Amino acid sequence: xxTILVVDDDKDIVDLVKYNLQKEGFNVLTARNGTTALEQANxxxxxxxxxxxxxxxxxxxxVKRLKANVKxxxxxxxxxxxxxxxxxxxxxxxxxxxxxLVKPISIPKLLARVRAIFRKRDPAQADRDHIIVGAVxxxxxxxLIRIDGKETFFPKKEFEVLLYLAEREGRAVSRETLLNAVWxxxxxxxxRTVDVHVAKIRDKLGVHSGYVETIxxxxxxxxxQ
Amino acid sequence: xxTILVVDDDKDIVDLVKYNLQKEGFNVLTARNGTTALEQANxxxxxxxxxxxxxxxxxxxxVKRLKANVKxxxxxxxxxxxxxxxxxxxxxxxxxxxxxLVKPISIPKLLARVRAIFRKRDPAQADRDHIIVGAVxxxxxxxLIRIDGKETFFPKKEFEVLLYLAEREGRAVSRETLLNAVWxxxxxxxxRTVDVHVAKIRDKLGVHSGYVETIxxxxxxxxxQ
DNA sequence: ACGGATGGTAACAATTCCGTAATATTGCGG
DNA sequence: CCGCAATATTACGGAATTGTTACCATCCGT
Numbered sequence: 001x002x003t004i005l006v007v008d009d010d011k012d013i014v015d016l017v018k019y020n021l022q023k024e025g026f027n028v029l030t031a032r033n034g035t036t037a038l039e040q041a042n043x044x045x046x047x048x049x050x051x052x053x054x055x056x057x058x059x060x061x062x063v064k065r066l067k068a069n070v071k072x073x074x075x076x077x078x079x080x081x082x083x084x085x086x087x088x089x090x091x092x093x094x095x096x097x098x099x100x101l102v103k104p105i106s107i108p109k110l111l112a113r114v115r116a117i118f119r120k121r122d123p124a125q126a127d128r129d130h131i132i133v134g135a136v137x138x139x140x141x142x143x144l145i146r147i148d149g150k151e152t153f154f155p156k157k158e159f160e161v162l163l164y165l166a167e168r169e170g171r172a173v174s175r176e177t178l179l180n181a182v183w184x185x186x187x188x189x190x191x192r193t194v195d196v197h198v199a200k201i202r203d204k205l206g207v208h209s210g211y212v213e214t215i216x217x218x219x220x221x222x223x224x225q
Numbered sequence: 226x227x228t229i230l231v232v233d234d235d236k237d238i239v240d241l242v243k244y245n246l247q248k249e250g251f252n253v254l255t256a257r258n259g260t261t262a263l264e265q266a267n268x269x270x271x272x273x274x275x276x277x278x279x280x281x282x283x284x285x286x287x288v289k290r291l292k293a294n295v296k297x298x299x300x301x302x303x304x305x306x307x308x309x310x311x312x313x314x315x316x317x318x319x320x321x322x323x324x325x326l327v328k329p330i331s332i333p334k335l336l337a338r339v340r341a342i343f344r345k346r347d348p349a350q351a352d353r354d355h356i357i358v359g360a361v362x363x364x365x366x367x368x369l370i371r372i373d374g375k376e377t378f379f380p381k382k383e384f385e386v387l388l389y390l391a392e393r394e395g396r397a398v399s400r401e402t403l404l405n406a407v408w409x410x411x412x413x414x415x416x417r418t419v420d421v422h423v424a425k426i427r428d429k430l431g432v433h434s435g436y437v438e439t440i441x442x443x444x445x446x447x448x449x450q
Numbered sequence: 451a452c453g454g455a456t457g458g459t460a461a462c463a464a465t466t467c468c469g470t471a472a473t474a475t476t477g478c479g480g
Numbered sequence: 481c482c483g484c485a486a487t488a489t490t491a492c493g494g495a496a497t498t499g500t501t502a503c504c505a506t507c508c509g510t
Contacts, residue, residue, distance in 0.1 A: 140295075140298075140299050141299070141396055141397070142395050142396045142397055142446070143396075143397035143440050143443050143446070144395070144397070153440075155441065155442070155466080155467060155468085156441065156442035156443060156467080156468095157467080157468070158467095160295040160296070163295050164295050167298065180293070181293055181294065181295060182295055189468095189469070189470095190469075190470065190471095192469090192470075192471085192487085193468080193469055193470075195486095195487060195488065195489090196468085196469075196470085196488090196489085196490095197468090198487095198488090199487095199488065199489065199490095202488095214476095214486090214487065214488090216476090216477070216478075216485095216486060216487075217478095217485095217486075380455080380456055380457080381456080381457090382456080382457065383456095383457095414457095414458070414459095415458075415459065415460090417458095417459075417460085417498085418457080418458055418459075420497095420498060420499065420500090421457085421458080421459085421499090421500085421501095422457085423498095423499090424498095424499065424500065424501095439497090439498070439499090441465090441466060441467070441496090441497060441498070442466095442467080442496085442497070
C-alpha cells in the first residue's frame with residue numbers, strides 16, 4: 001500500500017485530504033508543521049503533499065532538507081499553495097517539486113494528481129518514446145523535432161538541451177545541470193555557452209520561442225502547456 | 226535486429242541470458258560491471274538487463290547515470306534482483322525501471338518480459354516482404370532494388386545498409402549501429418567506411434539521393450516519404 | 451593468372467557545428 | 481528611476497564531422 005504524508009498547518013485541510021486519500025486506499029501520515037513533517041518523512045512515505053506557507057519551517061525549507069538527505073531525496077513532493085503567484089516560485093526554484101495544487105483544493109483534481117504521480121513510476125506504462133510540449137514534438141529515437149507538425153532540424157547539442165528541458169517540463173534547470181547532462185561532467189565549458197544554445201533553440205521555435213523561459217538567477221525551464 | 230545489453234557480475238548468468246536471447250534472434254552485448262556497462266550503453270542497445278547487486282558501480286548507480294545522459298535516457302531497463310525485498314526499492318525509487326525480474330531467473334519469464342517491452346515500443350512489426358520509400362522499392366528476398374520502377378543492382382553491403390535504413394525509415398541510425406547490424410559486432414571496421422557506402426548509395430539513388438539524410442553528430446536516416 | 455567487381459582505408463576538401471569573447475539588453479533591488 | 485548583475489545577441493575562429501576521391505586488397509569466374 002502506498003503511503004502519503006500530508007503537511008499543512010490548517011487542521012481542516014489535513015483532515016479533508018486525509019479522509020479522501022484514505023478512501024482511495026492510501027495510507028496517510030500527517031504533520032502540522034515543518035519540523036514534524038521532517039520527522040514523519042523518516043518513515044519513507046511514497047509521496048509528500050506539502051503546504052508552502054507554514055509558521056517556522058516553511059514548505060520550501062522542508063523540501064530543501066528532504067532533498068539534502070539521501071534517504072528522502074527521491075520522494076516526490078506536491079506543493080499546496082494558496083496564492084497563484086506562488087506557483088511560479090514553486091516551479092521556478094530548482095527544488096524538485098513534482099507538481100503543485102492551488103488552494104482551495106479540488107478533491108478530484110488532487111486525486112488525479114496523486115494518481116498521476118504514482119502512474120509515472122508504474123513500469124507498465126512507462127514508455128514515452130516521444131514527448132509533446134504544446135506545438136513541439138520531440139522524437140528522440142528519430143532525432144527529430146516537429147514544430148507545428150513541421151519537421152525541423154536541430155543540431156546535436158541544441159537537440160539534447162531541448163530534450164533535457166522537455167523531460168523536465170515545468171521544472172527549472174540550472175546551467176550547471178544542463179552542462180553536466182548534455183556536455184558531460186568532465187568537460188570544461190563556460191556556462192555562457194548554454195545561453196547561446198538556448199538562443200538558437202528559441203530561434204528555431206519561432207512563434208513558440210516563449211516556451212523556453214529564463215529564470216533569472218536559476219536557469220531555464222520549459223513552460224508547461 | 227534488436228540489441229540487448231546484459232549486465233551481471235556473475236559470468237554464468239550473463240552466459241545463460243546471452244545464450245537464450247541470441248537463440249531468440251537478439252543481438253546481445255554484455256558487461257560484467259557497471260563501468261563497462263555504461264561504456265557499452267553508448268552503442269545504444271534497445272534494452273538493458275541489469276543486475277542490482279554488483280561490486281563498485283551497482284545497478285542503481287548505472288541507471289542513474291543512464292537517465293542523466295540525454296542520449297541513453299530513453300533506453301528501457303529491466304532489473305535483475307536476488308532478493309524479493311529489493312523489488313520494492315526497484316519500483317519505489319523513481320529510477321525509470323521498466324520492469325524487474327527476481328533471481329533465480331526463469332528463462333521463459335525473462336523472454337516474455339523482453340518481448341513485452343519490445344512489443345510496446347514496436348507495435349507494427351509487420352513482416353513485409355518488400356519496403357517502399359518514395360520512388361525506391363526494396364525486395365530483400367530477391368535482393369533487388371527498384372528506383373523509379375527501374376531495377377538497379379546494389380552490391381551486398383550497400384544493399385544491406387539501405388535496407389537497414391529503410392526498415393527504420395525516418396529514424397536516425399548511428400554509424401556504430403550500422404556497423405553492428407551490417408558488418409557484425411565482432412568485425413573491426415573503421416566507421417568512415419559507412420560514409421563511403423552511403424555516398425555510393427546516394428550516387429545510385431540519383432535524383433533521389435536526398436532520401437538519405439545526414440544527421441551530423443548522430444548518423445544517417447532515410448527521410449520518410 | 452587476369453580482369454572486373456567489391457569493399458576497406460586513407461587523405462584531403464568541404465561543411466557544419468561549437469565555444470568564446472565582446473557587446474548590447476534586460477530585469478531586478480533599492 | 482538608477483545602477484548592477486544576469487542574460488541575450490552577435491560574430492568569428494577553430495574544432496569536429498562528413499563528403500569525396502583515389503588507391504589497394506581481395507575474391508571470383510574464366
